[in-house]
Amino acid sequence: MKKTILKTVATISAAGLVGMLASGCAHHVVVTEGVEAPAGEVVVSTAPPPPRREVVTVAPGPSYVWTQGYWVRSRGRWVWVPGRYALRPQPRAVWVSGHWDHTNHGWIWTPGRWS
Numbered sequence: 001m002k003k004t005i006l007k008t009v010a011t012i013s014a015a016g017l018v019g020m021l022a023s024g025c026a027h028h029v030v031v032t033e034g035v036e037a038p039a040g041e042v043v044v045s046t047a048p049p050p051p052r053r054e055v056v057t058v059a060p061g062p063s064y065v066w067t068q069g070y071w072v073r074s075r076g077r078w079v080w081v082p083g084r085y086a087l088r089p090q091p092r093a094v095w096v097s098g099h100w101d102h103t104n105h106g107w108i109w110t111p112g113r114w115s
Contacts (some may be wrong), residue, residue: 042109044073048100054083063088065095067112089114 048071056066069083086095098112 042073043106044109045106046073046078047102047107048073049078052080056083059085063091065093067095068097070098070112071100072109 051071052069054069059066064085065088067083067086070081071078072081073079088095093114096113096115099110100107101110102108
């Protein structure tokens with residue numbers, strides 16, 4: 001019972017983080033694993049795995065855009081966040097996918113955003 005509750009809470013927390021990252025609201029998340037990071041950056045010391053192949057289904061409507069999945073670091077391991085369709089906020093908005101960049105400090109996450 002305890003494990004189920006903890007797993008549910010972790011899933012809800014991860015879903016909330018994913019929602020914030022996808023919406024561009026999570027600009028002050030800092031995750032470090034023994035690496036100092038400037039505020040607003042997610043930095044980890046290990047490289048993310050290669051992106052997973054995803055099956056992109058038919059969009060639910062003409063105003064929806066596929067946002068590809070990506071890796072996040074959670075509790076010392078990599079967790080895949082699956083891609084999904086997102087409603088375009090404006091007719092000409094373009095989704096710019098999030099990505100991991102390697103620096104001297106480690107791997108830094110740049111969240112996806114609408115442009």
